[in-house]
Amino acid sequence: MKLDEIGKQIEASQMTEVLQTLRFQVKRSFALLDKQGQVNQSAEFKNQYLEIKKGQVTLTSRPQQDLAGLNLDMALQSQALKQVLPSGYYPWPWSSSPIVRGVDAKNQIFIQLPEELLLNLYSEKFVQSKVAYTDFRNQVYLKLARQFINYQWVLTYFFGATPFKWEEMVAEAKVSPVRSHRTSLNAVELKEANIIDYRDLAKYQAIQNTGVDFVSLMTEELADQTRVISGLQLNQIDLAPQTDFGQTKELLPLINVMAGYFLMTTGPEMANLRATLTAARQKNQIIAQENPFAQSQFATELRQFLDELGRFAKNYRYNDFSNVMTVLKQRLDKPEETLAARSLRQNQGMSVLATSLANLDYRTTEIKLKTLSHNSLLLLQRAVVKGLDYQVIAPEADIIEIAGHLIDHGISQSQNSLLYSRLWAQKQTAKKLAQAAGVTTSxxxxxxxxxxxxxxxxxxxxxxxxxxxxxxxxxxxxxxxxxxxxxxxxxxxxxxxxxxxxxxxxxxVVAGSNYRALIIAGKLVSLIERLPLRVVGDGRTPLADLLVRKNIKLGQIEKETLKSQGIRLTDVISRGIEVLLRYDASSQTGMQSYESLTEMDASYRPVIENLAAKLGMVEGALDLVIPNIYQVYDAQKDNQLVFLSAHCYPELAFHQKTVFGDQDIVTEIFRLWNLSH
Known part of the structure; x- marks a missing residue:
């Protein structure tokens, strides 16, 4: 690993940590098809993140994100897309589309360097060369562009996944599968790419570039009309079938480390630049056209480059890159584990095209992060659907911002009294506040x-x-x-x-049903009945087998609850009969919920909203017991509404996912927060 002057200066200035602050944006485009391979040309939807138009779905992340922000964006977009897809149509997960022409499946990655890094390099070292700062930063970006073209073949081997060119309407049985039709250029395209000049920006712009090459330079014009490079755009990366986001989780970390490596190490000699890049493109052509099950003729070079990257990543503390290396080395040792080969192995006895159409669906994995709560993720997902600006302010504290609105734990806390919130934490103290408001407590x-x-x-x-x-x-x-x-x-x-x-x-114990009232902006927006953990008999199956079917494991309390009802695990429960496994209902005990707001008599709404106001609650939840929500509330009668406790951070999931299906609680929350536009 040989450092050049930039790499040496980064080390001398102790700026190596900045290497891991590269900024990215990803744009993924898919054909929109039904299970017969027909495109939907009429559906339309557009905001800054999601677009459906002329048979194509495009997902665009926020610009200038680190890897964590980028992964969050892609996950949120994939979840949000489910809500806007036309019925019966799905994103086609391949870069090659059946039947469809004119729909361009893309997986574009945009890379930008931290301006702080470029400014520090220039002021501490390269200002001495008398080169203008704009020219210096252009040359740094050009250096990266040259190296990404020089090593495109690495990405093609590990992430190539278009074994067939279905749009040419040639039966799979008549052709041999390859690693990547998408990244393989035809003779005209290859000739066009080979004449593009990456020595400086003026030479690059002097040649008409239609985007056929692996790298395109993004440029912008400054106030003095100087044209500068603002970032790189990587093209021709295959969509990864059988993934949630059109990418495997190894792609972006690898590109991140490659960018750092290219920035610090020597690149091709300028005197032989065109010949070097032409040879690199030819190597990429060969790898793209290889049999995906066969060992690549460049396996040794691939292994050497991976080892070099591994040493670089270890030296400069790229966290978790060793996991990426493990997966990539497996694909190198076992070609059948490459993306193209794996897709060919899962054809279920039919052609790959027929299998993919038969299994066409839209499945996404639930987002789970160590920091952000389910509440926050639910609101962020809705922000994507609405096209609202958002950012994660403090992930460890679970604070996000949507359209300039700070949100704590998925519930806006800006208007709640901090003192009152502290009092709610002690249930007995909260009861005293409720009693002072004239509400019965247990x-x-x-x-x-x-x-x-x-x-x-x-x-x-x-x-x-x-x-x-x-x-x-x-x-x-x-x-x-x-x-x-x-x-x-x-x-x-x-x-x-x-x-x-x-x-x-x-x-x-208070007689009646247990409810949770969700308060947003001082208004009651949801009233769910809290249902304890239970199973329903079918008249044939012993209780023990019903529990296995539902993946329910009994703890000591559940066993004691069954015993108190005189029910044994060997008992066959009559059809339609519910067996309670617990008498309490909370997020810790397998609770389910039933939305009751529309069934509640209207007389309860002002009582509940007034109680929230007396408790100083603008956003939060109240746990209540109500014997009969259909009965008109009468303040002169005892125990018509009993207060149990108050919560700062209720779980929105229970108000969204009820026993009779999902309800759109977030849209109402956004309306009350004036986040609808």
Missing amino acids: SAWVVKNNHDLSQLWPLLQTKGLVLKPAGEISSNQNRVFRMPPTSGELKIALGRLQKDSKEVLIEQ
Whole structure:
């Protein structure tokens, strides 16, 4: 690995960490087909992220993203696209389209260097050369462009995935599959690419470039009419079939490391530049036309380059690149694991085209991040559908911004009183606030140990009871005793909960259904009934087998709940009969939800919204017990609405995904936040 002057200066100035702050944008285009291979020419949809037009779907990420931001964008777009696709039509996952002409499947990657890096390099070293800064940065980008063309063949081997050229209407049985028709140029295109001059910007612009080459230079005009390079555009990268995003997860990290490597190391000699790039394009042609199951004739060179990249990545601390190397080396050692070969192995006895059409669908994997909550992801997904600007402000704190609106944990907290929010965290304190507002609360006691329990036993022994943490934490050890428990049962339940919470709240069971009211901008937007974990009998299957079918594993509390009902695992449950596995319902205990807002009598709305206002809640949720939501609320009658607790960060998923299907709760949230446009 030989560093050039730029690489040496990056090391001397201790700027190597900036290498990992390269900025990217990705644009993916797919044909829009049905299972017969027919294109949808009429569907139209457009915003800054998603576009459907003339039989083509285009997904465009935000510009200038790091890899984490880019992966989030692609995942959000893939999820959001499901909501705008016309019924019966799907993105065709290949870069070669059946039947369709005029639809250009693309996988374009845009690369920009951090301006901070370029400015520091220039001021600390290259200003001495008397070259203008704009000329210097142009030469840095040209250096990268030359090297990406010089090593396109590496990307073609590892990510080539167009074994057939279906648009030419030639049967697969009559041709041999290749690695990548997409990256293989015809004679006219190859001749055009070979005459493009990458020595300087003026020479590049002097030749008409139709975008046939692997790299295109993105340019912009400054205020003084100087034309400068603003970034690189990589073309001719195959879409990856059988993936969520049209790319495997190894592509972008590899390009990121390659860009850093090319920036710091020596490139082709300028005197022989055209000959070098012509030879590199020819090598790419050969690899693209190879049998995908055969070892490449350039396997040794591929391995040498991978080893060189691996050393570079290790030296400059590219995190997790070793995982990428493992996958790529497997594709090199076993050609049958390359993308093109794997797609050919999954043809189910039919042609690849017929198999792909038969299996055409749109499946996406649920986004799961260590930082952002499901609430935040749900709102970001809707922002993509609406075409709204968004960014992740503080991922570890779960703070995002949509259209200039800061959102904490997926619930806008800018207007909630911080003091009130702290009071909600203690359930007993929140009950006092609700009582002051004239709302009934359940009788409750806080205990810390068995001594406290013994002191309270005379009050508790005749009551149905609920045990839960006294603070804001949630626990799967909550316990509901519908019938009065024994002292021993109560002590066991207390001991289990104290593993999660030092203080335990004991509430008296209140007759009625449990609800959660979602409050946004002070308005009630959803009222879900909280349904405990349960299974439904079919009249044939023992309970144990029903649990296996539902992938439900019983804990001690679930076993005790069944025992209290006199139900055994060997029992066959009658058709349509529900068996409760727990009596409590929370996100920790397998809760389901049923939207009840439209069924609720209108008289409850002002009561609930007024309670939220009295608690200082602009956004959040209230847990309530209501015996009969169909009955008109009468403040003179007892227990028509009982307050249990208040929450800063309710899970929006339970308001979106209900037992009778998904509902669009986010659109109403955006409307109340004035984020509709």
